[in-house]
Amino acid sequence: xxxxxxxxxxxxxxxxxxPSGPGMTPYLVVxxxxxxxxxxxxxxxxxxxxxxxxxELMLNAxxxxxxxxxxxxxxxxxxxLVFFVLVxxxxxxxxxxxxxxxxxxxxxxxxxxxxxxxxx
Amino acid sequence: MATWIVFVAGAFIxxxxxxxxxxxxxxxxxxxxxxxxxVGVAILxxxxxxxxxxxxxxxxxxxxxxxxxxxxxxxLGVDRAEDVRMDPITGQRPTAIAMxxxxxxxxxxxxxIKADQSVGAAPVAxxxxxxxxxxxxxxxxxTKYLYPFEITSLLLxxxxxxxxxxxxxxxxxxxxxxxxxxxS
Numbered sequence: 001x002x003x004x005x006x007x008x009x010x011x012x013x014x015x016x017x018x019p020s021g022p023g024m025t026p027y028l029v030v031x032x033x034x035x036x037x038x039x040x041x042x043x044x045x046x047x048x049x050x051x052x053x054x055x056e057l058m059l060n061a062x063x064x065x066x067x068x069x070x071x072x073x074x075x076x077x078x079x080x081l082v083f084f085v086l087v088x089x090x091x092x093x094x095x096x097x098x099x100x101x102x103x104x105x106x107x108x109x110x111x112x113x114x115x116x117x118x119x120x
Numbered sequence: 121m122a123t124w125i126v127f128v129a130g131a132f133i134x135x136x137x138x139x140x141x142x143x144x145x146x147x148x149x150x151x152x153x154x155x156x157x158x159v160g161v162a163i164l165x166x167x168x169x170x171x172x173x174x175x176x177x178x179x180x181x182x183x184x185x186x187x188x189x190x191x192x193x194x195x196l197g198v199d200r201a202e203d204v205r206m207d208p209i210t211g212q213r214p215t216a217i218a219m220x221x222x223x224x225x226x227x228x229x230x231x232x233i234k235a236d237q238s239v240g241a242a243p244v245a246x247x248x249x250x251x252x253x254x255x256x257x258x259x260x261x262x263t264k265y266l267y268p269f270e271i272t273s274l275l276l277x278x279x280x281x282x283x284x285x286x287x288x289x290x291x292x293x294x295x296x297x298x299x300x301x302x303x304s
Contacts, residue, residue, distance in 0.1 A: 041142035043216030
């Protein structure tokens with residue numbers, strides 16, 4: 001409902017996709033929804049792996065925003081930045097899963113409470 | 121109109137996968153729903169004519185990253201269902217949902233305020249090259265962003281070495297007299 005209302009407020013906002021394609025706003029609203037859902041998951045789930053997947057979800061929402069603005073501004077630099085975000089996300093997944101593997105080896109469980117000793 | 125249909129389909133797939141990812145108790149199912157979300161985002165990339173990024177999204181994310189997740193889940197045997205009903209901290213779940221809704225409202229408000237202003241109406245001709253999406257992107261990556269691209273390879277090497285070092289089982293050290301041979 002809110003997405004429809006926002007889009008109805010800005011009917012002039014149609015970029016290179018032809019007059020019938022969706023403009024920038026629906027993409028941004030979808031990205032905002034993905035980001036918020038990822039944040040809710042990160043805050044509510046206790047399994048470290050699922051929390052990590054939620055981080056990936058939030059990264060994807062940001063990538064979607066980058067691509068939306070890159071297309072709106074006809075600027076390929078935004079897409080180049082998404083390319084680098086993808087690479088850094090892959091490296092982050094490798095390191096994060098290594099950390100998770102070592103936590104699970106030590107604690108025999110994969111919840112965030114396994115690392116409670118890190119609390120100051 | 122066709123773009124609208126594809127957009128709605130992609131957005132629906134992405135959002136359905138995201139909601140499922142947050143709600144299903146089993147991590148394996150969550151990983152598969154993450155694939156669904158990534159495919160939905162790739163469809164949205166296609167509708168925005170970011171063809172290379174859509175392909176990379178499928179190959180790298182859905183192909184490599186999620187497979188890595190599944191490997192770790194199944195290798196460690198942590199695919200037990202998590203009790204999603206229990207609140208770890210009292211009131212954590214309602215607070216988290218309220219914060220999520222607040223974040224969404226904030227982002228949409230920013231979009232609604234800023235979207236009707238002319239955000240960069242003039243096309244930026246920074247990398248002066250016309251052509252398909254892949255040609256333009258490769259031209260940008262291999263000329264303007266050449267050094268970041270090369271540093272990226274260094275980052276990947278560091279990540280791989282670090283991951284191997286971290287997840288390797290510590291060898292039992294030989295008993296040397298007076299040696300501080302490992303904590304465990």
